[in-house]
Amino acid sequence: MKKLIVANWKCNPTTLKEAKLLFNSVKNGVKNIKNVEVVICPPFIYLSNIQHLKSDIQFGAQDCFWEQNGAFTGEISPSMLKDLGVDYVIIGHSERRKYQQEKDSMINKKIKAALKIGLKPILCIDKTSQIRKLQRSVKMNEVHRLKKDFWGAIIAYEPLFAIGTGKPCSVDKAKKMRIAIKKKLNKNIPILYGGSVDSQNARDYVKKAGFQGLLVGGASLNAQEFIKIVKNVAKA
Structure with a gap:
């Protein structure tokens, strides 16, 4: 399985021109990495605009709604993303939990909706107890189906203290969390690490801690730094 490096641009950059420049720089820097x-x-x-810039790079969305259509002002449905050619969608990021007050019941529905339409959801968690909370968020007769709900999904472990702080989780602690998450869910489910990832620590999270890839935030806005991250992981 290929390692997976996901760039979460968040609410950046502020213009389409900058977005295209950033994308083209990354595209040219990683085009020979197989x-x-x-x-x-x-x-x-920016999704539809930069998708037309031909490359082998895949596209993802930063969120989606749990219904495919309807009277839900401001929402983007999984079917709309699929129609755009999007393959991945980030769900349950801590910033959405914090600023949009997303609840576990909402996140559970989003995962199911994304999987149903054929998207690959990337579920963000910062501790294994969030998996237990997701269990409690559904009806008791659905709890036994939770593991099945995650089939086809990807987990991103993002410790809160490491997000946007420049203080990454230690490789040893991250490895322990990866193992704990595997025990809670399907052992074959891919797990990414996210939280203050840079070109200096990227390889260790993959090679030493055993993650199948990375979810990169701030560093993904610097094309040269992000390219270094991809190249370092390719060597892991």
Whole structure:
């Protein structure tokens, strides 16, 4: 399986021109790397524009709604993303939990909706207890189906203290969390690490801690730094 490197641009950059420049720089820098799958998750508004810039890079969205259509002002449905050619979608990021007050019940529905339409959801968690909370968020007769709900999904372990702080989780602690998550869910489910990832620590999270890839935030906005991350993981 190829290593997976996901760039979460969050609410950046502020213009389409900058978005295209950033994407083209990354595209040119990673075009000859064959053993890593690169996914770019730009703001919704840029998706259709930069998708036309031909490359082997995959595209993802930063969120989606749990219904495919209807009277839900401001929402983007999984079917809309699929129609755009999007393959991945980030779900349950800590910033959405914090600023949009997303609840575990909402996140559970989003995962199911994304999988149903054929998207690959990337579920963000910062501790294994969030998996237990997701269990409690569904009806008791559905709890036994939770593991099945995650089939086809990807988990991203993002410790809160490491997100946007420049203080990454230690490789040893990250490895322990990866093992704990595997025990809670399907052993074959891919697990990524996210949280203050840079070109200096990227390889260790994959090679030493055993993650199948990385979810990169701030460093993905610097094309040269992100390219270094991809190249270092390719060597892991």
